[in-house]
Amino acid sequence: MFKKALEQYSDEALMRELAKGKQQAFGVLYDRYGPRMYRYFYRMLWQDAGKAEDFTQELFLKIIEKPQSFDPSRNFCTWLYTLAANLCKNEYRRKKPGELGEMDQGILFENFSETMDQRLFDQQLRRAIDQLSANHRQCFILRYQEERSVAEIAAIVGCPEGTIKSRLHYALQQVSQHLEAWKTH
Template sequence: MVERKDKFSISSDEELMFYLSSGEVLAFDELYTRYNKSMMMYFTRMLNFDKNLAEDALQDLFLKIAEFPEKFDCSRSFKTWIFSIASNTCKNFYRHKNIVTNSQIELYNTNTKVNESAFLNLANKIDGLEFRRMLEETLNELPPEKKEAFILKYQEEKTISEIAAIQDCPEGSVKSRLHYTLKILETKLNIFNPVIQ
C-alpha cells in the first residue's frame, strides 16, 4: 500500500489521469491533494468571495474529474485542462445568474498604451489592504471573462497562450480583455495617483 501511494506521489499529473482512467482511485486522491487549495482560491476569487458557491464549484470540478477521467486528452497539460473546466464552471454560474449582460463593449484603443509595470509597481507601494479591497470591488464589477483573464494573468501567473486555451478564445481576445481591465483599473484606482506613462 505504501509503495502504491509513493508511486502516485512521484507521478506527473498526466500520469495520474492515466491511472485514474484505469480505475486507480488513489490517483484521484493525489490530484485532489495537489489542486484542491489552488482551485478553491481560484473559485473564491471568481465567484465574488462567496465561500459556499466556491465550495460547490470545487466539488463539481472534482466530481467531473472523478466521473469522466477518460475525457482528459493526454496530449494536453493537466493544469491547463483543470483550469479550463474551472473556467467553464464559472461561466455556467454567471449564465445561470444572468450576470453576463448582452452588451459587452470591448474598449481597445490602440493609441493609448497601458503601462502594465507602473500599475503593478503601484500595487506594491500603496496601502495593501485598501488597494486589495478596491481592486476586488472593481474586478467584481467587470464582465466575467475580463475578470477571469486578469486573475489568470496576474494572480495565477498564466501566459497569454495558456489563458487563451483556458478561455477557449484567440490570444488577441485575451490581450484585449487585459487591456480593457487595466484601463478600467487605472481609472477606478486613480485615487492613489498612479504615474502612468
C-alpha cells in the first residue's frame, strides 16, 4: 500500500522524500527514468552499451549522493536531462578527435551485411544522427527521440528557444538529406 502511494507521487515530491532519507523513493524514480536515461546515453554516446551503463550509473549516483542539490521548484525531468547532457558534453570534450571517427566507423559497418531493409534503414539513420555535430545531435535526440518540447530543450541545453528551433531545423534537414541520398544511391 505504501509503495503504491509513493508511485503516485510527482517526481519532485519523490526527490523531497529521497532527500529526507526515504530509499524507496529512489527505486520509484529509477523505474521512471532509468531506462529512458540509459537509452538517451546509448543514443548520445554512439550506441555504446558499456558507456551508456556507466553514464546512467554516474547520473543516478549524483542523485544518491546529493539529492538536496535538486531545487524542488524546478522540473525534475528537465534537471535530470540537464545533468545527463552535461555528462555527455564532458565526454565529447574528453574524446580525442581521431578516436571518434574510428568508433563511428566500427559502429557504422557493424552488421552492415544484413539484408533486412529496416535494419539498413536504421543503420543509415544512426549514421545520419552520428554525423551531426554534438549540439545538433543533442537537440535532435532530445526532440525526436526523447520527445521533449522546445522549451524544455532550451532549458536543458541553456540556449534560447530560437537557437534550438534553428538547430532542430538544420539537424532534421541533414538527416533527411542523408536518408534521401542513401535511398537514391
